[in-house]
Amino acid sequence: MHQIKRVLARTAVLFAVAFPALADSLVVYSPQGEENVHWITEEAKAAGHDVQVLRAPGGELFDRLVAEKNNPQADVVLGMVDTSMALLKKNGLFQPYVPVWAGDLPAQYKDKEGIVHKFWSTPIVIAYDADKLSAVGAPKSWLDLTKGQYKGEYVIGNTAWQTTRVYLAGILARFLDDKGDVTQAGWDFLGAFYANAIVVDDADARKEAYKSGGAIINLNWFGGVTKDAKELGMQFKVIDTVGGTPVISEGVAIMAGTDQLEKAKAFVDWFGSADVMAAYAQKFGQVPVLPAALAKSPPEVQANANLVKAQPIDWDAIAPRLDSWLQRVELEVR
Structure with a gap:
């Protein structure tokens, strides 16, 4: 246990150096690729959202979020997979928020507590x-x-x-x-x-x-x-x-300790919307799980949605x- 604590402490220090405090920008942690993060940041800026996306591998982000539980630095977590989001939710790191687009999500892409919502698979x-x-x-x-x-x-x-x-x-x-x-x-x-x-x-x-x-x-x-x-x-x-x-799906959730709740809600509402998800699908070929977004996606993305049968x-x-x-x-x- 002491060794685990030392590892988490080192992780927190390394991230503190790599990711300095970011004024009043909405801070989003994400394991998305560099090109993806650049696209999200630029599109969010064009839509009026002041966002800083801090990217790192999923395991490192998970460790940092756990290490920062009592002093959270992120406002939103975006793009981590089902298992990571489930554990972070179980550990009380997120707060409930149902985005405006979530009503039409298939049941498997949202949880009963209204905390984590998935956007692509x-x-x-x-x-x-x-x-x-x-x-x-x-x-x-x-x-x-x-x-x-x-x-x-x-x-x-x-x-x-x-x-x-x-x-x-x-x-x-x-x-x-x-x-x-x-x-x-x-x-x-x-x-x-x-x-x-x-x-x-x-x-x-x-x-x-x-x-x-x-x-x-x-x-x-x-x-x-x-x-x-x-x-x-x-x-x-x-x-x-x-x-x-x-089949894995990636989710978005708002941190329990954010001091920018309204900005976080507005960003999540924007990010998961049908138009933004369809634009993302056009750019990167990812399959959105929101039906309205999939309907607006390129034909090849729609075909990929039915490429394989999902393992339960x-x-x-x-x-x-x-x-x-x-x-x-x-x-x-x-």
Whole structure:
């Protein structure tokens, strides 16, 4: 416990240096990419919102938010995935607010307390290089990946990466007992899953695995597959897997300790609106979950919304268990 506290303290210091106090601007914490953050900031400014978006990887932001619980520096959290938002909500970091656009959200994208609302979703998919693997030879489900024919053909990333965390959660969610614990069969499967993979800890090693290491199967968020196809020159095809594909959604919530509540409400109302979400979809190809926004999105984005069948996952139930699962992965499985 003392070690955890020291890590959080160091994280808080590092962020304090990187992110100085920001006058009266609305401060938004987000793990979105640099280009995404730039777009959000500029569009918000044009709409009359004085916003400073401070970006960092999702795990680092989560640690900082926990470290700052008694002295919050953020006003709004935007773009963290289901598990992180569920834990932050459970820890009392957010306050209730129902945005003006939330009434039309499908039930799975809002919680009963009216605290966290989701704005777009991303499937974590299996894709394969169609130049090197046929549709017949490609895996049909996540559980197929442990077959000998796929040894060394897929990459497992760092467990600190949001994408890795999500597909590991999706796999383990298939092996739960009545109490919600992972069965021994689940851990045995995960051991085989790792043993059959190329395991990497950084982005360079991951890229090298595809360039010269023999990897031809991509476990990634859908936008990442598209990006990889361009950067690696691979013709990736996405598989609509048997048993479903883990789908994550990103949420927005207002911090419980904000001293700029009205500004925060106005920003959230603007950001999640149909017009802004449709414009974001046009720019980045992300699938909005608000029906009115999806209807205004480009045809290819609408098609992507139905690309795969979602795996049913209770993220609120899994979120409190995920860190202990991943710790076991690090200590016993890798």
